[in-house]
Amino acid sequence: MVEEVDEGKPPREDNQADEQPRRLLIRQLALQTAAVFLALSLAWPFYFLRATEWNWAAVSAATGAIAFLFARLSRQQWWWQLIHLLFVPLLWIGLQFNISPLWYLGAFMLLLLIFRGAATGQIPLYLSGENAAKRLHPLLAEGSALLDVGAGIASLLLPLAKMRPDLSLAGIDNAPLPWFVGWLRTRNTRIGWFWGDFWKHSLAPYQVVYCFLSPAPMRALWAKACREMTPGSLFISNAFPVDDATEEAEIMEDAESGLVLYLYKIRGEGES
Numbered sequence: 181m182v183e184e185v186d187e188g189k190p191p192r193e194d195n196q197a198d199e200q201p202r203r204l205l206i207r208q209l210a211l212q213t214a215a216v217f218l219a220l221s222l223a224w225p226f227y228f229l230r231a232t233e234w235n236w237a238a239v240s241a242a243t244g245a246i247a248f249l250f251a252r253l254s255r256q257q258w259w260w261q262l263i264h265l266l267f268v269p270l271l272w273i274g275l276q277f278n279i280s281p282l283w284y285l286g287a288f289m290l291l292l293l294i295f296r297g298a299a300t301g302q303i304p305l306y307l308s309g310e311n312a313a314k315r316l317h318p319l320l321a322e323g324s325a326l327l328d329v330g331a332g333i334a335s336l337l338l339p340l341a342k343m344r345p346d347l348s349l350a351g352i353d354n355a356p357l358p359w360f361v362g363w364l365r366t367r368n369t370r371i372g373w374f375w376g377d378f379w380k381h382s383l384a385p386y387q388v389v390y391c392f393l394s395p396a397p398m399r400a401l402w403a404k405a406c407r408e409m410t411p412g413s414l415f416i417s418n419a420f421p422v423d424d425a426t427e428e429a430e431i432m433e434d435a436e437s438g439l440v441l442y443l444y445k446i447r448g449e450g451e452s
């Protein structure tokens with residue numbers, strides 16, 4: 181059984197992982213706020229001089245267009261551009277239906293229960309599945325202990341447990357709903373299922389750490405793996421490489437499914 185460790189304050193790199201999404205969120209908020217201000221300051225003289233009623237549908241559409249333009253000019257990712265384009269117009273449409281605010285609150289709570297990782301660490305929920313388990317299992321030494329950091333609903337661990345009964349498998353997640361579904365699915369298996377933040381979970385007991393996260397935490401997670409895992413252990417990332425350790429990666433690509441695994445060996449001191 182692996183103990184949860186409370187390392188107190190996360191190490192510096194891990195703090196940086198928290199910082200990055202916060203800064204990104206502030207940038208998007210600033211962008212949207214600037215668009216609202218610009219749209220209102222153009223609309224106010226327009227309607228004032230004409231002495232007509234405000235056309236809020238037009239104002240919200242213009243706000244969306246300005247926000248989209250700002251997002252494009254500042255080269256935000258395409259999905260942010262889309263969010264900026266649609267945010268105010270959808271808000272306006274939503275207000276036309278007189279829907280009780282409780283529905284919005286309920287929808288927000290549900291999304292938070294499922295996508296907590298996206299809100300707090302820029303790590304959304306998407307799943308590996310059986311194909312990744314198939315590619316992964318020949319790489320694993322007999323009897324090794326593997327941890328899936330951010331294990332979702334155990335969609336990697338369950339097929340892996342069937343393919344390799346010799347492995348000691350564990351997963352950790354901090355999004356309430358996926359964790360609960362994972363707990364239900366793993367409760368009668370030999371998979372260790374932990375609730376909590378993987379930044380506070382020691383990687384020392386594992387010979388293999390697997391992750392399928394996002395580009396955001398990779399640098400800090402690799403640093404944590406190097407600090408805690410024993411030399412010779414494997415750090416495997418599905419889809420997202422570690423920028424700092426590009427040359428160290430062994431890359432396994434499956435052309436058929438598009439799956440790409442990045443394999444890193446933990447080095448001992450003085451090893452290059």
Ligand SMILES: C[S@@+](CC[C@H](N)C(=O)[O-])C[C@H]1O[C@@H](n2cnc3c(N)ncnc32)[C@H](O)[C@@H]1O
Pocket residue numbers: 294295296297298301303304305306307308309328329330331332333334335336352353354355358376377378379391392393
């Ligand atoms: C892309 S999913 C991968 C799920 C699973 N590993 C798989 O391959 O099918 C990433 C998961 O990481 C979880 N996660 C994000 N940040 C986390 C954190 N700090 N601690 C624990 N889990 C986290 C999310 O809740 C999400 O379920």
